[in-house]
Amino acid sequence: MLSGISLGQYxxxxxxxxxxxxxTKVIGVLAAAASILAFANWQGLVLTALLTLIALLVSKLPLxxxxxxxKSLWLLLVITFLLQAFLTPGTxxxxxxxxxxxxxxxxxxxxxxxRLALLILIAFLPTLTTPxxxxxxxLESIISPLQRLGVPAHxxxxxxxxALRFVPTLLQEAEVVISAQRSRGAGFTTxxxxxxxRSLLPLFVPLFAGALRRADDLAVAMESRCYRxxxxxxxxxxxxxxxxxxxxxxxxxxxxAGVVALRFI
Amino acid sequence: MTMTESNGTGxxxxxxxxxDSQLTAHDRDEIFIAVEDLTYxxxxxxxxxxxxxxxxxxxxxxxxxxxxxxxxxxxxSTLARHFNAMLKPSGGRVIVAGMDTMIxxxxxxxxxxxxxxxxxxxxxxxxxxxxxxxxxxxxxLGLPSEEVKKRVExxxxxxxxxxxxxxxxHLLSGGQKQKLAIAGVxxxxxxxxxxxxxxxxxxPAGRVELMETLIRLNRTMQVTxxxxxxxxxxxxxxxxxxxxxxxxxxxxxxxxxxxxxxxxLAELGLKLPAALEIAHGLRKRGFxxxxxxxxxxxxxxxxxxx
Numbered sequence: 001m002l003s004g005i006s007l008g009q010y011x012x013x014x015x016x017x018x019x020x021x022x023x024t025k026v027i028g029v030l031a032a033a034a035s036i037l038a039f040a041n042w043q044g045l046v047l048t049a050l051l052t053l054i055a056l057l058v059s060k061l062p063l064x065x066x067x068x069x070x071k072s073l074w075l076l077l078v079i080t081f082l083l084q085a086f087l088t089p090g091t092x093x094x095x096x097x098x099x100x101x102x103x104x105x106x107x108x109x110x111x112x113x114x115r116l117a118l119l120i121l122i123a124f125l126p127t128l129t130t131p132x133x134x135x136x137x138x139l140e141s142i143i144s145p146l147q148r149l150g151v152p153a154h155x156x157x158x159x160x161x162x163a164l165r166f167v168p169t170l171l172q173e174a175e176v177v178i179s180a181q182r183s184r185g186a187g188f189t190t191x192x193x194x195x196x197x198r199s200l201l202p203l204f205v206p207l208f209a210g211a212l213r214r215a216d217d218l219a220v221a222m223e224s225r226c227y228r229x230x231x232x233x234x235x236x237x238x239x240x241x242x243x244x245x246x247x248x249x250x251x252x253x254x255x256x257a258g259v260v261a262l263r264f265i
Numbered sequence: 266m267t268m269t270e271s272n273g274t275g276x277x278x279x280x281x282x283x284x285d286s287q288l289t290a291h292d293r294d295e296i297f298i299a300v301e302d303l304t305y306x307x308x309x310x311x312x313x314x315x316x317x318x319x320x321x322x323x324x325x326x327x328x329x330x331x332x333x334x335x336x337x338x339x340x341x342s343t344l345a346r347h348f349n350a351m352l353k354p355s356g357g358r359v360i361v362a363g364m365d366t367m368i369x370x371x372x373x374x375x376x377x378x379x380x381x382x383x384x385x386x387x388x389x390x391x392x393x394x395x396x397x398x399x400x401x402x403x404x405x406l407g408l409p410s411e412e413v414k415k416r417v418e419x420x421x422x423x424x425x426x427x428x429x430x431x432x433x434x435h436l437l438s439g440g441q442k443q444k445l446a447i448a449g450v451x452x453x454x455x456x457x458x459x460x461x462x463x464x465x466x467x468x469p470a471g472r473v474e475l476m477e478t479l480i481r482l483n484r485t486m487q488v489t490x491x492x493x494x495x496x497x498x499x500x501x502x503x504x505x506x507x508x509x510x511x512x513x514x515x516x517x518x519x520x521x522x523x524x525x526x527x528x529x530l531a532e533l534g535l536k537l538p539a540a541l542e543i544a545h546g547l548r549k550r551g552f553x554x555x556x557x558x559x560x561x562x563x564x565x566x567x568x569x570x571x
Contacts (some may be wrong), residue, residue: 056287133394159459165393168435214388221389224349225449226373236400236413 009069009124010131015060016244017129022138024245025126028055031252032122035259036115044259045114051255052118059129069124070117077113084109134237136160140262141239154230162218170211280551297362297457297489298325298348298379304356305343305512317343318512321357325491327456330483332500332520333493335509336534341493344509345461348381348491362456376408380450382460386433386442386467395437395445396421398431403452416452424448424478440471444478451482458482466497476502498538499532501523501559521556540564 017025035048056066070077090104124133140157147153181202191199233262300323308314317340325331325348335341346352350366354496362378364371381400383389392398396417403413421427424444429437434445443463450458460479464472469479480502482488492499498507500520507517508526510533516526524530531537537545540561544554547564558564 081504131394133392133397141360161392165434167392168388168433172435214385217383217385217388218391220351221383221446222383222391222401224376224383226376226405226453227401228373228405232407234407234410234413236397236404236410236417237409259288 009065009128011061011065011128013129015058016060017055017125017131019240019244020129020248021241022126022130022134023142023239024241026135026138026142027040027249028252029122029126031256034121035256036122039256039259039263040115041263042111043119043262044232047255047258047262048118049114052122053161053254055125056121056196059125061128066121069128070120073116073120076117080116081109081113084112105163132164133161136164137235137237137239143204154233158230159203166211166214169214170207174203174207177203195264269297287520295327296324297327297409298491299360300324300344300347300357300492301360302357303344303347303354303359305340305347305352309345309355316512318347318497321512321514323507323514323517325457325489326497327489328483328487330480330490330502330504331492332503332506333509334495334497334500334506334535336495339509339533340512342366342461345381345459345491348457348459349381350375351381351493359532372415377453378455378499379451379457379459380447380455382443382446382450382458382463384462384465386446387440389446389449390442392433393433393435394428395432395434398434398445399448399452402449406453417448418453420448420451422450438471439467440474443467443471443475447478447482455488457491459491459493460472462495463492464494464499472496490505497535497541500524501538501541508535524559525556 031050032051035044040048085101085105085108086099088102088105088108090102092100093103093106094101112139130138139160140153143151143156144153186202187199300321301320303318303323304316305318306314306316321344323344332379333341333344343352347354348361350359350361350372354368358368361371361375364375366372366375389400390398399417399421400413403416408416416432419425421430424447426441426444426448429441434442437445446463447458458479464475467475475502476499479490479492483490492503494500500523503520505518506520506523508515508523508530515533516523516529524537527537527545538559540559540563543561544558544564548554554564554567559565
């Protein structure tokens with residue numbers, strides 16, 4: 001039941017996007033998000049939409065997966081659209097009882113939904129095309145310059161790595177605990193919310209106790225394998241920028257510059 | 266293969282001879298871990314500390330397969346954790362490859378030389394990718410990525426996990442997870458493996474798989490193996506067995522010599538392997554089976570010849 005949950009939504013593949021350095025994808029997405037949210041007027045939006053479309057085509061992801069990322073947030077899109085359409089004053093288009101729809105409202109709503117949809121599509125691309133462990137390495141590398149300011153970059157990355165590693169294990173354990181409690185007559189799916197919440201207690205207590213025990217064991221095992229923090233550590237798969245990375249970073253930054261130019265010039 | 270280092274330099278040369286009366290001329294070759302009058306007390310500084318080990322004298326020789334057996338609470342895990350400086354003696358001393366575990370600067374080199382594998386396979390795997398987990402120890406040593414990659418490939422091939430390099434560890438069987446844990450320490454190129462009840466959470470098939478791997482590493486790569494276990498079946502395969510009871514060595518010697526102490530083992534709640542149980546039964550009925558009988562095959566061979 002629980003082990004069906006997959007962590008991250010990585011879809012294996014061999015597209016240009018899959019092969020890019022994870023840092024490139026993070027930088028690209030940040031640049032795209034900045035263009036979409038902060039600077040784009042409608043010409044800028046067309047430009048970023050074009051960029052997003054090209055990125056989606058290059059990723060060679062199945063259409064179903066791409067639409068799936070939008071589907072998970074469709075309610076947000078619909079509500080945003082309705083709020084914008086109904087609450088913007090202007091030339092009346094239609095009246096539904098107490099609700100008035102204005103021309104300006106429809107335009108504003110269309111624009112903001114387009115922005116959101118583009119943002120969602122582009123933000124999902126790195127997680128869809130990068131294994132979580134590589135993404136973690138990329139994030140560590142990006143925030144590591146902040147280490148001098150006291151940001152524990154290595155520790156944060158290690159926490160993410162360990163979380164990725166242990167979530168499936170804890171889910172398996174949760175299943176065992178649920179079965180054990182069920183076989184003794186506990187119900188996890190019935191009753192009022194309050195009763196339901198209380199019924200989760202016998203699940204979480206053993207789960208937390210188990211997690212703490214695991215953490216203890218793991219610390220000893222890691223120390224036994226000569227782990228002593230991030231200093232002097234090397235990585236087997238060292239991150240390396242290659243030609244396509246520079247091209248992609250160049251293109252996304254150019255688009256950002258273009259969008260800013262379209263806005264202010 | 267180059268799993269064992271050239272052990273010429275670091276080893277104990279002029280260390281005092283162990284008091285273990287079992288030692289023969291051959292046994293005195295090269296001592297890798299020397300335990301001298303080791304005492305360990307949990308919560309040493311507080312009142313009501315628990316004495317887990319008292320007066321242990323033991324020498325682990327380079328290249329030997331040593332089994333440390335004993336019932337729960339006999340102190341065998343505590344002893345194992347002294348071998349890689351995870352615990353420091355309350356009394357006496359532990360010398361690993363010439364390095365005293367009491368000196369903090371030695372700890373990391375000792376841990377590189379003595380690879381430790383633990384009971385629960387899940388709780389010692391750090392990465393969600395098999396090859397990344399195997400690389401962890403080598404990465405911690407600060408080796409260049411090319412060297413790490415080479416060692417990981419070699420080690421996974423050696424241990425038979427190459428085809429799972431890109432898999433998630435939680436999809437491996439228990440036996441495979443323990444083999445991954447072994448691979449995870451072998452990348453540090455240790456000369457000795459210490460395994461703390463590695464088979465106790467495995468099914469019988471996984472147990473056999475793991476024992477075969479250990480024997481192969483010991484016989485073909487001369488890796489010193491210290492196996493802590495309460496399964497006496499595993500002791501049959503060892504060069505030497507040390508049985509702990511209540512923090513002391515109750516009996517030690519070759520498997521045949523240790524298994525001859527039927528009453529003592531029974532008293533400690535250690536179950537004899539089936540073959541030895543049968544041999545013991547036959548002896549009680551008046552058959553005079555030789556002491557060297559350890560396996561079913563030995564019994565069959567004996568019965569055929571008589």
